[in-house]
Structures are given as C-alpha cells and as structure tokens.
Amino acid sequence: MTSFDLAAQPLRDLNRALHGIADGDNRTAWEILNPRGAHAVAVGVNQPVDITVKGNVGYYCAGMNEAATITIEGSAGPGLAENIMSGTVRVKGDASQYAAATGHGGLVVIEGNASSRCGISMKGVDIVVGGNVGHMSAFMGQAGHLVVLGDAGDGLGDSIYEAELFVRGTVKSLGADCIRKEMDEAHIATLAGLLAKAGFDADPASFKRYGSARKLYHFNVDHADAY
Amino acid sequence: MTTKTPPQFSATFDDYTQAEIRRAAATGIYDIRGGGAKRKVPHFDDLLVLGASMSRYPLEGYRERCDTDVMLGSRYAEKPIHLKIPITIAGMSFGSLSGPAKEALGRGATLAGTSTTTGDGGMTDEERGHSERLVYQLLPSRYGMNPRDLRRADAIEVVVGQGAKPGGGGMLLGQKISARVASMRTLPEGIDQRSACRHPDWTGPDDLAIKITELREITDWQVPIFIKVGASRPYYDTALAVKAGADVVVLDGMQGGTAATQAVFIENVGLPTLAAIRPAVQALQDLGVHREVQLVISGGIRSGADVAKALALGADAVSIGSAALTAIGDNDPKWEADYQALGTTAGAYDDWHEGRDPAGITTQDPELAARLDPVAAGRRLANYLSVMTMEAQTIARACGHNHVHNMEPEDLVALTIEAAAMAGVPLAGTDWIPGKTRF
Numbered sequence: 001m002t003s004f005d006l007a008a009q010p011l012r013d014l015n016r017a018l019h020g021i022a023d024g025d026n027r028t029a030w031e032i033l034n035p036r037g038a039h040a041v042a043v044g045v046n047q048p049v050d051i052t053v054k055g056n057v058g059y060y061c062a063g064m065n066e067a068a069t070i071t072i073e074g075s076a077g078p079g080l081a082e083n084i085m086s087g088t089v090r091v092k093g094d095a096s097q098y099a100a101a102t103g104h105g106g107l108v109v110i111e112g113n114a115s116s117r118c119g120i121s122m123k124g125v126d127i128v129v130g131g132n133v134g135h136m137s138a139f140m141g142q143a144g145h146l147v148v149l150g151d152a153g154d155g156l157g158d159s160i161y162e163a164e165l166f167v168r169g170t171v172k173s174l175g176a177d178c179i180r181k182e183m184d185e186a187h188i189a190t191l192a193g194l195l196a197k198a199g200f201d202a203d204p205a206s207f208k209r210y211g212s213a214r215k216l217y218h219f220n221v222d223h224a225d226a227y
Numbered sequence: 228m229t230t231k232t233p234p235q236f237s238a239t240f241d242d243y244t245q246a247e248i249r250r251a252a253a254t255g256i257y258d259i260r261g262g263g264a265k266r267k268v269p270h271f272d273d274l275l276v277l278g279a280s281m282s283r284y285p286l287e288g289y290r291e292r293c294d295t296d297v298m299l300g301s302r303y304a305e306k307p308i309h310l311k312i313p314i315t316i317a318g319m320s321f322g323s324l325s326g327p328a329k330e331a332l333g334r335g336a337t338l339a340g341t342s343t344t345t346g347d348g349g350m351t352d353e354e355r356g357h358s359e360r361l362v363y364q365l366l367p368s369r370y371g372m373n374p375r376d377l378r379r380a381d382a383i384e385v386v387v388g389q390g391a392k393p394g395g396g397g398m399l400l401g402q403k404i405s406a407r408v409a410s411m412r413t414l415p416e417g418i419d420q421r422s423a424c425r426h427p428d429w430t431g432p433d434d435l436a437i438k439i440t441e442l443r444e445i446t447d448w449q450v451p452i453f454i455k456v457g458a459s460r461p462y463y464d465t466a467l468a469v470k471a472g473a474d475v476v477v478l479d480g481m482q483g484g485t486a487a488t489q490a491v492f493i494e495n496v497g498l499p500t501l502a503a504i505r506p507a508v509q510a511l512q513d514l515g516v517h518r519e520v521q522l523v524i525s526g527g528i529r530s531g532a533d534v535a536k537a538l539a540l541g542a543d544a545v546s547i548g549s550a551a552l553t554a555i556g557d558n559d560p561k562w563e564a565d566y567q568a569l570g571t572t573a574g575a576y577d578d579w580h581e582g583r584d585p586a587g588i589t590t591q592d593p594e595l596a597a598r599l600d601p602v603a604a605g606r607r608l609a610n611y612l613s614v615m616t617m618e619a620q621t622i623a624r625a626c627g628h629n630h631v632h633n634m635e636p637e638d639l640v641a642l643t644i645e646a647a648a649m650a651g652v653p654l655a656g657t658d659w660i661p662g663k664t665r666f
C-alpha cells in the first residue's frame with residue numbers, strides 16, 4: 001500500500017505521483033489520507049490501480065478517470081468523476097452537483113444521495129445512486145445509464161438524447177422530451193447487471209424506465225417552446 | 228403631369244427586412260446562418276496609424292529588425308507556447324468544417340509558425356498530426372473531450388463564449404452529423420445537435436478557478452490555459468478570467484464568425500471588437516498583469532493593418548477564423564455557378580450549417596470535401612499569414628518599433644468620434660478622446 005498524506009504533502013505531488021505510475025508498476029494500491037475537502041484529488045489517473053481516499057473531498061475528485069478504481073470514504077463535492085472515461089469511482093457518502101458530468105464510460109456509484117444535475121450531458125458512463133438525485137439529472141444525457149434507487153427531482157432527463165434512466169422511487173417531474181418507457185426483459189437484464197456491478201441488492205422489476213421521446217431531434221415549429 | 232407621388236421605400240422596412248418578415252411568416256423558424264455580424268460597426272478601418280515624423284524616426288524596411296514572435300502562457304504553464312507571428316488560427320470544429328479543411332488550417336498554421344485550435348467536437352488525429360502547436364478547446368458540450376487529447380494538446384482553451392453569440396450555445400444541423408461526426412460526439416447520426424450554452428460542471432468564476440486547477444492537475448501544470456470570452460463586458464470578464472487563473476484571455480468581438488447561429492443573435496448581441504480591446508487591456512493593467520497574462524483579440528481581423536492596430540491598442544496577438552477560411556478558398560468566385568444554384572452568390576454564402584459548401588470547407592459531404600486540397604490550401608493560408616505579418620511589420624517599422632508589440636495607442640488616431648471613444652485614441656487632427664479629454 002502506497003500512502004499519501006495530503007496534510008503533509010501538496011496536491012500537485014499526489015497527482016504527479018499518480019500520473020507517474022507506469023504500466024506494470026507494482027504500486028497498485030494507494031491510500032490518500034487527510035483529504036479535508038481538497039479539490040482535484042486523484043484526477044487524470046490512467047492506470048488500473050486501487051485508490052482509497054480516507055475522508056471527504058471537494059470539487060472534481062477522480063475527474064477524467066481512466067481505468068483506476070477510486071473509493072471515497074466520505075462525501076464528494078461538485079463534479080465528482082467528471083468526464084470519467086473508464087474504471088470505477090465509488091462514494092460511500094453523498095455527492096454534490098454534477099456528479100459524473102459528461103462521463104464517457106466506466107461506473108460511478110454513489111451510495112448516498114446525489115444533488116442536482118447528476119449525470120448532466122452523460123456520454124456513456126453508468127451511474128448508480130443508492131439514494132435520491134436532485135433536479136435536472138441526466139440533462140442532455142447522450143448515452144449510458146443512470147440508476148436511482150431513491151427518488152428523482154424536477155426535470156429528470158430534460159432534453160435527453162439516448163441515455164437510459166431507471167428510477168425506483170418517485171420522479172417529481174420529467175424534463176422536456178423525456179418519457180416513461182416500457183421495461184422488457186432486456187432492460188431488466190441490463191438493470192440487474194448494473195445493480196450487481198454497483199453492489200446493490202434491489203429488485204430490477206421494481207424500477208421504471210425513462211428515456212427520450214426523440215421529438216426534439218429535428219426542429220419542428222410546433223415544439224418551439226420545448227427548445 | 229401626374230398627380231401621383233413616385234413609389235417610396237421605407238428606410239425602416241427595407242427590402243431585406245420585408246423579405247425576412249415574409250420568410251419568418253412562411254417557415255416559422257428564425258434565420259440560422261454562419262459567419263459574423265454583417266452590419267457595419269466601428270472597426271479598425273476607423274483608425275489610422277501616425278507613422279514617424281520629426282519626433283520619432285522610422286526603422287529601415289527590410290534592413291532593421293522588427294520582431295513578431297509572441298509567447299503565450301508564461302504566467303503559470305511550464306511549457307508556454309512560442310509563436311513566430313502574432314496571428315493564431317481560431318477554434319473551428321471538425322463537424323462544422325470538413326476533415327481536409329481542418330488539415331489545411333493545421334498545415335498553414337504550422338508553416339507559418341503559429342497555432343491552430345480545435346473546436347466543438349473534439350480533436351482529430353489528422354488535426355493533431357498536422358498542427359505543430361494545437362490548442363484544445365474545453366466547451367460546454369464536452370463532445371469528444373478526453374484526457375488523452377488533453378495531454379497531447381499544447382494549450383487548453385476554456386470556452387466561455389464567442390463574439391458571434393455571447394451567451395449562446397452551439398448547433399449543428401442534421402445534414403452535417405455524418406457517421407464520423409456523430410460518433411465523435413456520441414450522438415445518433417443525422418439529428419439536429421444542440422450544444423449547451425453553459426458548462427455542465429461549473430457556474431461562476433469561483434468555480435472556474437477550481438475547474439482550471441483540475442485541468443492543470445490533470446496535465447501536471449505543463450500547458451497554458453486560455454479562457455475565451457465573447458465581447459460583452461470586457462473589463463469585468465477579463466478581470467474575472469485573470470482571477471480564475473487564466474494564462475491567456477481570448478476576447479472575441481461581435482464580427483467574429485460562427486459555424487451556425489440565429490442571425491438575430493449574430494447581429495444584435497455583443498460588442499464590436501474595437502470597443503472591447505481597451506477595457507480588457509485596462510483590466511489587465513489595473514491588475515498589474517498586462518503582458519504577463521496575454522490578450523488575444525479576434526473578430527473581423529483581415530489584414531496586417533488590423534493586426535498592427537489591435538496590438539497598438541494593447542493586445543498580444545490576434546486570432547482569425549473567417550479570414551483563414553477565405554484564404555483556403557471559402558466563397559471563392561470560381562464556384563459561382565454552384566453558389567447561384569444554392570440561391571446565393573460568391574462572397575455572400577453563409578448557409579454553412581446546411582453542409583452544401585461548394586468550396587468543400589463547411590461540409591461533411593465527402594464529394595464536396597474532396598474539392599479542397601489540404602496541401603495547396605495550407606500553402607495559401609501560410610502565404611496569407613506571411614503577408615499579414617509583413618504588413619504589420621511594415622507599419623511597426625514606420626512607427627519606429629523593433630517589435631510589433633512596441634506599437635502603442637499613441638501611434639493611432641481615429642477617423643470618427645465613435646471610434647475615438649471606443650478605442651480611446653484622439654480624433655484625427657485633434658487631441659480629443661471622447662469620454663477622456665475635453666474637446
């Protein structure tokens with residue numbers, strides 16, 4: 001285990017050290033002590049290493065992650081795992097706004113609640129939230145899956161493209177062009193897979209599925225007020 | 228003798244305005260087009276350079292040195308960008324432009340020793356390969372954004388806005404969403420694509436400062452970070468960009484081109500380039516960072532005279548979009564028959580969003596795109612950049628400066644009261660700067 005204490009060493013050294021991990025490096029397990037809400041912790045990591053952050057983090061923790069498995073033993077500030085490409089980011093607590101924003105791939109698991117705009121502009125990432133998500137989640141979601149075990153706030157999936165949303169609880173309101181869709185066997189299987197990967201024990205059949213009505217895909221004057 | 232008055236046309240409801248009303252009534256959709264503001268606004272043409280006289284002596288043309296190089300990003304970046312000329316190529320997306328057009332821009336910029344910039348849609352290998360210095364844009368849409376490209380960029384430009392549409396997002400209509408463009412943007416092929424007008428993961432300048440820290444941490448503080456804003460509140464926007472940690476501020480006036488936006492937006496929102504420069508420079512001076520944080524000006528730059536005047540007003544470099552497209556062949560009269568078939572004429576063609584560009588530049592149609600030879604077009608761009616640079620040097624030498632950056636506001640006068648007020652230089656033949664000195 002390689003240990004890095006943010007109370008004693010600067011953030012810049014941490015990220016440089018993480019970027020310096022070479023292919024086949026034997027330092028595959030890292031722990032980061034005393035994050036104390038620091039921003040940009042463990043960003044741009046691109047090796048399949050395990051990183052555990054012992055405490056709460058500020059903005060953009062695990063930003064643009066590729067391949068690494070990052071676990072935050074605390075809560076995360078805005079922009080958790082923004083633009084994640086691959087790998088897994090798990091938050092034991094809650095996450096603030098725009099969690100997994102624009103994520104292209106990989107898995108983001110938030111065991112607690114996520115605030116507004118969770119999965120905004122998501123481009124292929126899978127997001128599983130144990131609690132609730134705030135308003136405008138999955139806004140303009142292009143691809144990937146957002147699974148919410150609790151409730152969703154206002155405007156879920158507004159202006160959504162091809163992302164798929166599964167919500168077990170209530171949805172306060174759906175955004176423009178987002179509609180409830182049927183759950184067939186294939187969707188249940190996808191959802192079961194996501195729940196299993198994220199480590200949640202929930203019945204996929206108890207979720208509802210939402211996605212794009214595809215009415216905003218080509219400009220139509222009669223839908224002008226939805227743009 | 229007739230008692231009838233001759234037909235009288237309204238200045239307010241002129242032919243163009245009436246045609247627009249009829250078009251709106253028939254279609255129910257606003258006009259979308261490419262390019263920048265077409266209306267006449269105060270511009271560099273309204274300024275003149277004084278040249279040397281009794282109190283200043285000029286430098287010998289072609290004999291005495293007049294340097295043109297510029298360093299961008301020396302504030303924080305370990306590897307600032309060194310340009311041989313103070314003219315860069317602005318961000319224009321692959322998607323709005325064809326692959327060969329992007330390649331031509333990269334080739335031309337590289338030959339001239341300057342940088343080019345990606346755009347809304349990500350970085351292509353061709354573009355990276357042909358551009359010695361490439362600036363990678365981080366836009367609200369984040370199409371194609373990824374850490375690998377971030378690390379292979381020579382600078383990162385956070386786009387807050389563009390002069391053609393400060394406060395507006397992007398759009399790329401279905402005709403241009405080819406399979407390749409769609410896959411780079413993770414979108415279904417052929418749909419009308421909207422790009423957001425706000426960044427998804429930060430809102431104000433305080434957040435942006437943290438965002439920039441993240442980008443620097445991801446790239447180990449190696450490359451400069453630019454912030455691009457459309458000209459609207461240049462003093463405060465520049466000050467806030469400096470506060471947010473920018474190495475370079477890119478300020479784009481309302482004449483600045485766009486790939487496609489509502490015409491009403493292009494013509495009515497934002498400030499002319501001329502009006503934006505002095506407040507931005509003032510902000511840098513007030514913060515004590517003029518020349519330490521570089522200012523790049525764009526929007527309607529066409530010639531070496533424009534470059535010299537922009538630098539004299541305090542910019543460190545300029546950036547060109549529309550002029551670069553013209554140099555590589557956009558709106559060339561040799562395609563006149565094709566322009567006519569599209570209901571327009573060479574020089575006025577601006578339906579770039581439709582993807583039917585006869586010159587093969589603003590298109591994704593492989594047949595049209597093949598009309599542009601990227602090697603020859605790159606050469607043309609390099610020639611044009613070289614002419615602009617020599618022109619700017621000619622003017623700087625005539626003012627007695629051994630570097631184009633030594634041009635100063637005192638080298639300029641204005642032809643109109645408006646330009647004098649905006650540029651903060653005296654009206655020609657007077658010592659009157661409206662708003663600053665008494666007439």
Ligand SMILES: Cc1cc2nc3c(=O)[nH]c(=O)nc-3n(C[C@H](O)[C@H](O)[C@H](O)COP(=O)(O)O)c2cc1C
Pocket residue numbers: 261262263317318319320323324345346347348364386388389390455479482483484485486525526527528546547548549550579589
């Ligand atoms: C075809 C085209 C595409 C553009 N795409 C982008 C873009 O993706 N991102 C951006 O920040 N600006 C974009 N712009 C604006 C340019 O970066 C630049 O601000 C502008 O062209 C400068 O003004 P000029 O055209 O008068 O030289 C685009 C401009 C054009 C003409």
